[in-house]
Every structure is written in structure tokens, then in C-alpha cells.
Amino acid sequence: MQHTFYDLIIVGAGPAGCSSALNLADSGLKVALVDKTNLPGEKICGDALSGNVLNVLKRFPGNCYSEFLKLEPKSPSWGIRFAAPNGELLDIPFILEKSSQTQPPGYLCKRMIFDGFLQQKVREISQFDIISNFRVKDIQRENNAFTLVGENDMLNCRMLLGADGYPSMVGKKLDHSLNPTRISLGVRAYFTGVKDTHPEQFIELHFLETLLPGYLWIFPMADGITNVGLGVLSDKKK
Numbered sequence: 001m002q003h004t005f006y007d008l009i010i011v012g013a014g015p016a017g018c019s020s021a022l023n024l025a026d027s028g029l030k031v032a033l034v035d036k037t038n039l040p041g042e043k044i045c046g047d048a049l050s051g052n053v054l055n056v057l058k059r060f061p062g063n064c065y066s067e068f069l070k071l072e073p074k075s076p077s078w079g080i081r082f083a084a085p086n087g088e089l090l091d092i093p094f095i096l097e098k099s100s101q102t103q104p105p106g107y108l109c110k111r112m113i114f115d116g117f118l119q120q121k122v123r124e125i126s127q128f129d130i131i132s133n134f135r136v137k138d139i140q141r142e143n144n145a146f147t148l149v150g151e152n153d154m155l156n157c158r159m160l161l162g163a164d165g166y167p168s169m170v171g172k173k174l175d176h177s178l179n180p181t182r183i184s185l186g187v188r189a190y191f192t193g194v195k196d197t198h199p200e201q202f203i204e205l206h207f208l209e210t211l212l213p214g215y216l217w218i219f220p221m222a223d224g225i226t227n228v229g230l231g232v233l234s235d236k237k238k
Contacts, residue, residue: 005156006032006129009148011136011170012163013039014111015046015053018118020161022060025126032155033119033128034148036135036164040116044188047219047227048077048203049114051094051105062125064118071117073222076104081198083206091202108203108221131155136164139173184214188229194218197226 008024010017013035021033035041057065079093094105122128138149139160148155162170166183197220198204204218214232221227 004032005145005158006030007157008032008159008161009034009146009155009157010161010163011035011148012165013119013130013132014043014115014163014165015118017161017163018115018122019056019060020163021122021126021128022062022064022118025061025122025128031126031128032131032157033122034131034134034136034155037132039119039130039132040112043111043115044186045229045231046111046114047108047221049107049109050077054106060121062121064121067121068117071109071113073113074107074109075201075220075222077106077108077203078104078200079198079202081202081204083204085207085209085212091198093200093202108201108219108227110221136169139169183234184231185234186229186231188227190221191226191228192224194220194226194228 007029008031010020010031010033013033017033017035021031024031054065054068057068078095078098079091082090082092084090095102119130122130134148134150134153134155136148137151140147140149144158146157146160148157148160160170160174162168162174164170197218201220203220206216206218208216211230211232214230216230217228219227
């Protein structure tokens, strides 16, 4: 068993965990960013990056925003199309007037690519450890310290931050229970040859009677790929 002590362990190396690490890059803390997958990993949803995401990137150190603009492949996102259950469409552009010089207000980028970009930025601008394939099996708390028990190793810290999504082992162990009526399920696949999408690559949300209050999404990605998926409340999974 390996026993390593950190000031802080961030569980989950997705955008939330990496954002926390980037904001702490010059803190002087000994930090580990751990994830259960082999990084970067596939994620079901999240390929649509809004203007809020871009604003956050601008605040990160290490020229994150300017380097993200060079990241490929990704495609611009100029608006959103809502499709009602009766088939009526409502198109809402993110920018009313734009020119050839207008910066896209959002982007569509595979999570594996975006997450890998953030993880690499953490490596570049910090001395933090990034530990992949560390599945937290148990969390023990004693004498104001935490012990994370993995399949083969143990990590110790005095502070713990949970960014491990659902189902969160950190939340479970710290008794932050979730309301089961608020849990949603999602499925996603990438397709080629999808036609009749919006000419300006608007993302599409289709509200179908059988999915309400969930929806089906269509995201036109780079390289002729389309992200198609649906999200539903867990009680509709049957």
C-alpha cells in the first residue's frame, strides 16, 4: 500500500475538478487530482460549451482561453433551436448581428478533447499530481484527515473536494444525499451523415411527448459528426 499525504485531494478530473486545480495553481498547496478513469475519458454529455465556459477560461492562468481557441477539432455554436412536441420550431441566435470578425459565442467540442486540454493545462502550470485509474472504494475520516482507499493504494489529505459527478463517492461518504426524483439518465451516440440540421449549426433541443420533462438533443460537431442523445428523469427509464 502506498501512503501519500496531500493538503488537498480533488476527486474527479473533469471540468469541475480541473477548474478547481487551475484556480489553485499558485496556492502553494500539495494537491492531487484523482479520477477513476484512464484520462482523458469519454463522457456522455457536455459537448456544448457555452459563453459562460469561455468566460471562465479567460479567468484561468496559463493562457487557457487563447490556447483553447487553437484547440481542434471543434465547431462554433451560434444559437439554439427549440422544437416543441407539436413540431413547431423556435430559433434563438446567441448574437443578433455578427460579421466575419465576430468571435463565436460558444463551441461544440468532444468532452474527451476538452477534458484532455484542461488536464494538460493543470500539468503545465502546476506541480500537482494527476492520478488516473484511481477508483475510490472508501473514504475514512480520522483526526481531521481523510484517507482515500483505492483498489491498490491509499491517499491521505487534510482537505477533500468532491468533483466526481454522479454517483459521488465523496458525497455519499460525507452524507450529501441526492433526491432520487431529481436524478436524470442520459444516452448519447455520435453519427455521421445527419442532414437538415440548422444552417448556422445551432444546437437543437427536441421536446417529445414521451420524454417530457426530458428532451432529445442534436449537436452538430466538427468533421461531419453529430452528437445525438436524450436525457430523461430516472423514473422514465423503463
